[in-house]
Amino acid sequence: MNRLFALRNHEAGSIVGQALISLWALSLCCSVGAFAQKPAPTVNANALFRVEVTHLLGLPNTKSNCNGTLSIQDKVLQFQQKGKPGAQVSMASIRNLFLGEESKQVGGLPMKLGKAAAPYGGGRVVSLFAHKKYDTLTLEYVDSDGGVHGAIFQLPKGQGEMLKDELLARGVPWGVSPDSGGDQPTKSTAEVTRENK
Amino acid sequence: MKTSKRKLWFIWAAAIVAMVVPGQVLSQTAAVKSSNGSGGSAPQWTVQVEKVDSGHLDLAHSFQLAIYENLLEELNKTKKFKAVLREGDRKASEVPSLLLLKTTVVKYTPGSETRRAVTTVSGATKLTVRTQLLTRGGKIVVDRTVNGNVRFFGSNLRATHNLARNIASAIKKANVATVQASYRDTQPPNLNADGAQ
Numbered sequence: 001m002n003r004l005f006a007l008r009n010h011e012a013g014s015i016v017g018q019a020l021i022s023l024w025a026l027s028l029c030c031s032v033g034a035f036a037q038k039p040a041p042t043v044n045a046n047a048l049f050r051v052e053v054t055h056l057l058g059l060p061n062t063k064s065n066c067n068g069t070l071s072i073q074d075k076v077l078q079f080q081q082k083g084k085p086g087a088q089v090s091m092a093s094i095r096n097l098f099l100g101e102e103s104k105q106v107g108g109l110p111m112k113l114g115k116a117a118a119p120y121g122g123g124r125v126v127s128l129f130a131h132k133k134y135d136t137l138t139l140e141y142v143d144s145d146g147g148v149h150g151a152i153f154q155l156p157k158g159q160g161e162m163l164k165d166e167l168l169a170r171g172v173p174w175g176v177s178p179d180s181g182g183d184q185p186t187k188s189t190a191e192v193t194r195e196n197k
Numbered sequence: 198m199k200t201s202k203r204k205l206w207f208i209w210a211a212a213i214v215a216m217v218v219p220g221q222v223l224s225q226t227a228a229v230k231s232s233n234g235s236g237g238s239a240p241q242w243t244v245q246v247e248k249v250d251s252g253h254l255d256l257a258h259s260f261q262l263a264i265y266e267n268l269l270e271e272l273n274k275t276k277k278f279k280a281v282l283r284e285g286d287r288k289a290s291e292v293p294s295l296l297l298l299k300t301t302v303v304k305y306t307p308g309s310e311t312r313r314a315v316t317t318v319s320g321a322t323k324l325t326v327r328t329q330l331l332t333r334g335g336k337i338v339v340d341r342t343v344n345g346n347v348r349f350f351g352s353n354l355r356a357t358h359n360l361a362r363n364i365a366s367a368i369k370k371a372n373v374a375t376v377q378a379s380y381r382d383t384q385p386p387n388l389n390a391d392g393a394q
Contacts, residue, residue, distance in 0.1 A: 056354060058266050098258040104352055105310050112350070115314070127314035138259040147283030148248060150262025152354070 048073045049166050051159055055079055056136070058151030059087040070153060072166060077139075079153075089141050089151070094172045096140035099160050103133050135160025241279035243292045244272060244330070248284050250301045263354050264300065264326070267361030272298075275369045296338065299329045300364070303342065308353055321348045322356040328364050330371070339371040 049072040057064045059079055068081040077094070080086035105111070107130055115123025115130075135155045142148055155163065168174055246269055249261040265284075272281045278296075282289050289295055304325035312320025323346045330339035345360020347353065 057263060096258075100257055100259055102353065103309070103311060105314055124315045127311060131311045131314075136259050138262055140258075140262060142285060143283075145286050145288055147286035148265075149283065150266050152259050152263060 049163075051155060051163055053079070053137075054154040056152040056154055058139075058149060059089070060149075061085075062087045070163070072170065075170065077167075089139070091167075091170055091172060093141045093143070094139055094167070095142060095148075096138075097164065097167055097172050097174050098138040098140075099164050100136045100138065101133060101157070101160070102136050102154070103131050106130050106132050133157045137163055241277075242294050242296050243280045243282060243289075244278045244296045244298055245282040245286065245289045246272065246284065246298045247300070249326070250299070251305075252302050254302050254305050256302055256305050259354070260305075260324075260357055261302075263357035264324075264360060267358050268298070268300065268364060271361045271365035272368070275365050277369055295333055297331045297333070298368075299331060301327045301329075303327050308347065308356075310352055313347075313349060317349065321346055322353045324356050324360045326360060326364070328367065330368060339368060341367045341371075343367055 051070050052067070053070045054065065054067050055062055062079060062081070066081055068079050068086075071078050071080065072091075075091040077089045077091060078086045105127060107114075111126075111130065115126050117123070118126065135157055137153045137155060137160050139151045139153075140148065141151070164174070246265065249256075249264045251261055269281055269283065272278060279294075280288075280292070282292075302324065304323070306321070306323040308322030309320040314320075323344065325342060325344050327340070327342050329337050329341075331337055341364075343360065343363045345356050345358075345363055347356040347359060
């Protein structure tokens, strides 16, 4: 009888222990899940956002391959060169946004000439290391007549994602393919990434 | 005395003939040229450029929009068209003599600027497109397959610039008389060649 009682006591203790362990594991899982969830980005639509970019092509009255500042404020995207009037695009007119990446040789023409002048193919070895990765941001927008425009910007690596997030937070559609009818946002196809291979 | 007078008269007559005849011949040639050529008197068409169709190829959006933008710029440079309109432009509906330019990517080889710089012989970015100039009724007026490459110097996007230049050049070389004839075939009978009622 005593033995039976002891056995029952032992079983009850193990059940309580198991329940406690389960409870602890459950609470741990919940807390980990809570930590993993990022808070939704809170962007003030009127706050000024600026980033240094290179305008590759597309904006009206702006030279191709020129550096400047891309800023977003009050539902307007503006590209401003130093000492020149800026080009503006209304956020409401942006229909699509695509992000990509590209690798380019650095140094421009002086570097090119230097590499060409280097003896014993030294320039080629330099080329092997003298490249840098960039993000490219492609905007598709419409003008007042409904005509489709495209603008391409080159940003330092990593800043493309920031700019994309900023634009998305302000209501710009992301990579909506025309076939999807605008309902299903589809991620943009990978841009030229063969440089990485 | 008599012979010298006759000589003088003969020289005077010859001088008049020499002055008048070449002028008449030249004016005739100019008139022929102006009637045959596609210069000032030829009716000018308005072209609407449609966005590039990448077909089944995985062409980056930046490339598609770069071809589109470069094409608009290069077609403007040719001065063959009264106006170059963008896709979706509402003004197109008011234009009587409108041609549509469709571009479909047939082949695309993504290159690498670094590989070009290191090896010289590999890493070329190649684009092949089929470009069609159509009337509103869908009749094909010009149909060409055009290439655009970047083999040695320049970024990958430069291939789009070269391609657009080649397309504009192909359209420029296309027989304008054929374009006019084809266009006339598609016009309602109450419209003349200029499209004016």
